[in-house]
Every structure is written in structure tokens, then in C-alpha cells.
Amino acid sequence: DIVMTQSPDSLAVSLGERATINCKSSQSVLYSSNNKNYLAWYQQKPGQPPKLLIYWASTRESGVPDRFSGSGSGTDFTLTISSLQAEDVAVYYCQQHYTTPVTFGQGTRLEIK
């Protein structure tokens, strides 16, 4: 199975500042045939189910604010929130959709400093 490792485990950022969350996969999730990275990001607020933010490493789901962006390739990926808002407090998960079984990172808790 592909192991997904996120860093840091928790993060505190001031309102309006940039937040960066990292995700590393134990093997590449890049499909050479279409040059796409099969990596998704989710946001989970307390008491709620996860919400899809990004797939293919950098494609935002419809309705997701453009302050959320994804980048990276191969085994190393980043979720960036360009200007943190109060409603962004949540736990963020990465997930590889390259092969089965699909696997998730352990989560990164984002708080306001």
C-alpha cells in the first residue's frame, strides 16, 4: 500500500497569512501516460464529513475558493491557503487516488494563531 505522510501534524497561522501543508507519498503518484498526479486534498471541520478541495494535485473542485491551491509532483505535494480566513480552521487530509487501496495522510490540524 502507498503510505501518505503529512507535515506538520498541526499548524497555527495568523488571519490573513499563508498556510502551507505538506504531503509525501511512499511512491510516485504520477501517471506518465497523462502527466497527472493522482493526489487529492480534503478539509474536515469539527463534526462534519470531509469536503473535497482539490484533485489531480492542483485542480480545485467546483465552488472551492481560489485561496486554496495545490502543487507538487511525483511524491511531494503542498496545499497552500494564500490568506487564512477564520472559516478555514479544520483538519486537512491528503489522499492518493493512483492505485488501490486508496490511502490517506494522517491529517494536519490548522488553527488560528
Next chain:
Amino acid sequence: EVQLVESGGGLVQPGGSLRLSCAASGFTVSSNYMSWVRQAPGKGLEWVSVIYSGGDTYYADSVKGRFTISRDNSKNTLYLQMNSLRAEDTAVYYCARDVLIWSSAWYFDLWGRGTLVTVSS
């Protein structure tokens, strides 16, 4: 409205059984890949099982031989039959709609609110 609503969770003793349901609206379950994903209290997400649109089913090693995924097309509902339950199966169980594009694996674009299963004596 497109949504998923789980039910059937509760308290069960170790070794017992439980059947979870997930009623879908706004789309057709049988036309999609559908999964169950669980989250132990205070922990991360773990994929549990999938049913393909063609009916094939697959399971995580942790539940293989104990859990069975199925669907009722007439009710547009997904199920998870859980037998021989263990304390480590305690979790919120979410049903989710899978998206596959140019891949054999998937991400999840629609989630239910989940149902809590507690395995304890």
C-alpha cells in the same frame, strides 16, 4: 438535492453484527462506484470497502471476510453488513461517492454525515 444519508449505527457487543444503510438522492447509486470510509474517534480516515458500478466488491484487509458491501437499486441505497465486530471497528462510518477519471482508483466527491458504530461490552 444530491446527498447521502447514513443510518444504522449504534452500540454493539464484540462479536456482534450491525447493518449500515446509506440512502442516496439526486443521483443513481448503481451508476457510480460507492465506498464506505471510517474514522475512529479522534483519528484519521480509512477506506473500508467499495462496490463498482458493475457490482464487483473490494475490501480493506482489516475488514475482509467480516464486512459485506451491497446495494439495493430499487431503493437507491448502499449497505454495509458488519459481522464479528471488534473494539477496533469503533468509528464513524461514512458512505461516499467515488470519482474515477483515467484511473483504476478514486477520490471522493460526495460524503454523507456519517453514523457512529461503537463496539463495546
